[in-house]
Amino acid sequence: MSYYDTVIRNGTLITPEGPVNADLGIVGEKIAAIGQGLQGREVIDATGKLVIPGAIDPHVHLEMPAGPVRSSDDWVTGTIAAACGGTTTVIDFVEPEPAPAGPVETLVETLHATSLRRALAARRAEAEGRAVIDFGLHMTLLDAQPETLAEIPAVVAAGCPSFKTYMTYSMKLTDDALIAAMDAVGRAGGMVMVHAENDAGIAYLRRKLIEAGHVEPRYHPISRPASMEVEAIERALALAEAAECPVYIVHISTGRGAAAVAAARGRGQVAFGETCPQYLLLTDAEFDRPGFEGAKFVCSPPLRKPEDNAALWRLLASADLQTVGTDHCPFFYRGEKDLGQRDGAYPPFTRIPGGMPGIEARLALLYTFGVRAGRLTVERWVDACATAPARIFGLYPRKGALVPGADADVVIFDPDREVVLTHARATSRPGASHIYRLHENCDYTPYEGFGLTGWPALTMLRGRIIARDGKFVGQAGGGRFLERGDG
Numbered sequence: 357m358s359y360y361d362t363v364i365r366n367g368t369l370i371t372p373e374g375p376v377n378a379d380l381g382i383v384g385e386k387i388a389a390i391g392q393g394l395q396g397r398e399v400i401d402a403t404g405k406l407v408i409p410g411a412i413d414p415h416v417h418l419e420m421p422a423g424p425v426r427s428s429d430d431w432v433t434g435t436i437a438a439a440c441g442g443t444t445t446v447i448d449f450v451e452p453e454p455a456p457a458g459p460v461e462t463l464v465e466t467l468h469a470t471s472l473r474r475a476l477a478a479r480r481a482e483a484e485g486r487a488v489i490d491f492g493l494h495m496t497l498l499d500a501q502p503e504t505l506a507e508i509p510a511v512v513a514a515g516c517p518s519f520k521t522y523m524t525y526s527m528k529l530t531d532d533a534l535i536a537a538m539d540a541v542g543r544a545g546g547m548v549m550v551h552a553e554n555d556a557g558i559a560y561l562r563r564k565l566i567e568a569g570h571v572e573p574r575y576h577p578i579s580r581p582a583s584m585e586v587e588a589i590e591r592a593l594a595l596a597e598a599a600e601c602p603v604y605i606v607h608i609s610t611g612r613g614a615a616a617v618a619a620a621r622g623r624g625q626v627a628f629g630e631t632c633p634q635y636l637l638l639t640d641a642e643f644d645r646p647g648f649e650g651a652k653f654v655c656s657p658p659l660r661k662p663e664d665n666a667a668l669w670r671l672l673a674s675a676d677l678q679t680v681g682t683d684h685c686p687f688f689y690r691g692e693k694d695l696g697q698r699d700g701a702y703p704p705f706t707r708i709p710g711g712m713p714g715i716e717a718r719l720a721l722l723y724t725f726g727v728r729a730g731r732l733t734v735e736r737w738v739d740a741c742a743t744a745p746a747r748i749f750g751l752y753p754r755k756g757a758l759v760p761g762a763d764a765d766v767v768i769f770d771p772d773r774e775v776v777l778t779h780a781r782a783t784s785r786p787g788a789s790h791i792y793r794l795h796e797n798c799d800y801t802p803y804e805g806f807g808l809t810g811w812p813a814l815t816m817l818r819g820r821i822i823a824r825d826g827k828f829v830g831q832a833g834g835g836r837f838l839e840r841g842d843g
């Protein structure tokens with residue numbers, strides 16, 4: 357009889373083939389076997405628990421520069437929060453400098469020719485030795501100049517086959533640049549990710565609102581209506597179809613936008629859609645909070661209507677919408693979200709740093725409001741949070757599923773553990789035995805007071821336990837950069 361380093365015994369394994377009551381055997385950093393009666397030097401009892409692959413968050417922004425501030429979770433704090441919530445891999449972004457416009461001297465051209473790769477190396481170096489879980493990087497494309505596009509095959513070869521583009525903000529690509537980028541990425545065997553909103557329409561609406569004195573956070577969603585997302589998603593899909601490039605629409609907030617991606621897939625296009633917990637669980641009613649509190653919920657695209665929540669859940673359940681990422685991009689409410697406050701007057705909504713925390717609770721939110729609420733099967737929950745991101749982003753079968761040969765990234769999930777989420781540091785509130793203090797480095801959570809049933813009891817990264825009962829027990833720098841294939 358062979359002995360494994362670790363055996364997780366008596367749990368319900370959620371495998372690609374469905375739930376299985378079996379033991380999981382681990383040797384070194386790998387899952388070695390799934391079977392009955394496995395023997396191990398270490399035995400972990402998982403009676404009554406779900407045993408699932410470590411979750412993969414395909415969309416996070418750690419220590420991302422945003423004007424005068426940086427997103428408040430760094431590679432250490434952000435990945436510790438992720439680990440405590442059952443996430444063992446994140447994919448963040450490289451934000452290179454834009455290429456200089458117009459003709460350049462030969463020397464400058466030569467220097468620029470390595471800029472995407474230099475930016476990738478720099479971002480990777482920033483995370484290495486600090487991230488506590490494994491991480492990959494998407495490359496942001498800020499222009500489609502020939503020297504930038506010429507670098508794409510080398511970036512793909514460096515393990516970074518997904519390219520983020522924006523149709524809005526100052527880093528937007530116009531349609532001619534976007535289709536050129538898609539053409540180049542498609543030929544290199546990569547995929548383009550798109551933040552899809554109609555920039556010109558939004559710019560007009562913002563100006564009109566500000567001129568009318570409508571500057572409070574509640575006007576943020578009015579300046580970026582659903583139609584502006586839907587149009588841009590349709591346009592991104594059309595450009596990708598023409599360029600024959602796989603496309604992934606990030607953070608879809610509207611039912612209509614998600615349906616557009618599903619329709620493209622129905623026609624045979626290689627297209628994927630992602631939504632986030634905030635678009636499934638919150639609505640634009642949050643922007644009507646008293647004072648400036650609505651600023652906490654300012655992100656783009658904005659929170660939508662209950663009908664959108666319902667439509668996104670339906671499309672997620674049927675796998676017409678593939679993944680749930682967080683778009684974790686936290687800023688402190690005091691001093692960051694309200695930056696520019698003068699004499700008691702708050703800045704207009706256009707100057708609020710966009711983004712919210714969310715890296716820690718994604719898996720558990722989706723369990724309580726998805727699986728327990730009867731909206732998702734347990735298999736679809738694991739798929740949306742782990743397997744589908746792994747497949748789409750070139751990590752499968754190394755990550756994202758409980759299969760022999762995969763990295764032993766494993767979460768033992770206690771489906772009966774009750775927690776009440778808070779950002780607050782103090783945990784001595786009376787009657788607060790279930791209070792769970794999030795590890796995210798932020799002074800609020802959009803999920804304050806949410807009661808959940810189901811939380812990870814244990815998180816394992818490549819065979820080592822890194823979090824237990826909401827406490828981080830791993831070490832800084834335990835995470836590795838993942839060179840991804842083209843999926």
Ligand SMILES: [Zn+2]
Binds near residue numbers: 415417683685
């Ligand atoms: Zn984002």
